[in-house]
Amino acid sequence: MGYILLGKHDHHTPMTAASGIEGAIQMLEGRWKLVILFHLFGGKKLRFSDLERAIPAISQKMLSQQLRQLEQDGIVTRIVHAQIPPKVEYHLTDWGESLCPALDELLTWAESRTPLKREGESSKE
Amino acid sequence: MGYILLGKHDHHTPMTAASGIEGAIQMLEGRWKLVILFHLFGGKKLRFSDLERAIPAISQKMLSQQLRQLEQDGIVTRIVHAQIPPKVEYHLTDWGESLCPALDELLTWAESRTPLKREGESSKE
DNA sequence: CTGCATCCTGAGCGATACTG
C-alpha cells in the first residue's frame, strides 16, 4: 500500500483527482474491507467475534488487520472495554457511515452495465 | 484477481451488496485503472503512446493489461486502425463515462474526512 | 507503433500456533 503515482507533466493534470480517488480506493481495497463495512453499516456495533461469525471465511489475522486499517483510516472506531473477559466492539464513525451513499452509487453504476459476462471470460486473442 | 468472498449465512445478507461493490471495485482496483480512466474522461480519444506519455511511470505491460481489462469490462473501447504503422485509439464507452459522477462522489467522500493523520496513530488500549 | 512473452520480486493473504 501507499504507492505514489504520476511522475510529472505540466500540460494538464487530470489525475490530480485520481490521487484522491486512489487514496479512497486504497482504503477500501483490502480483501475484506467492504464486507466488514457492509456488516457495520447502519450504526451497528459488533464485537470481534460477531464479525468472525458473520464472515466465516476470514481468519483472525485478516479480520484484525483489516479492522486496524479501517480504524487507522478513521472509518471505524474501536471500543475497548477493560474487563475480563475482554470485550471489544467496532462501529462505523460518522465518516464511515457517510461512505454508504457513495458505495451505493458505485453499486448502481456497476449494475447498470451492459449484461456482459466478466469473470468466466476466457481469453480471446 | 477474482477472489470469491462470503461463505454462506442466511440470517441476513448485508454483503449481497458487497458482492456487487466488490465487482465494481475490482474493475477499478488495478494499479493504474483510475489514472487511465481520468485521462480518458471527457470523451477524449487517446492512442497507446499518448497514454504512455501521459503516465510515464507505467510499463507497457501494465498499460496494455489494464487497458485490456477495462475493455473487457466494457469501460473503454479500443479502435484499431488497420494500417501501417499501426494506430490504436482508446476512449471511454458511454458506461465508462457514466462512472465519473460515482468516482466524483467517492472523491468527495475521501476529501471530507476529518483531518486525522494516517500513520502517526499510536495504539490506545 | 502497438502489444505479447518471459523472468523476478514483493506485497497480500491464508493457516496455524501462541499470549494477555
Added chain:
DNA sequence: CAGTATCGCTCAGGATGCAG
C-alpha cells in the same frame, strides 16, 4: 475473548526483450 507472530504460497506488477 481478542488479538499477535511466523511461515509459506500465490499473484500482481516491474524490467526486459521479441514480434507483427
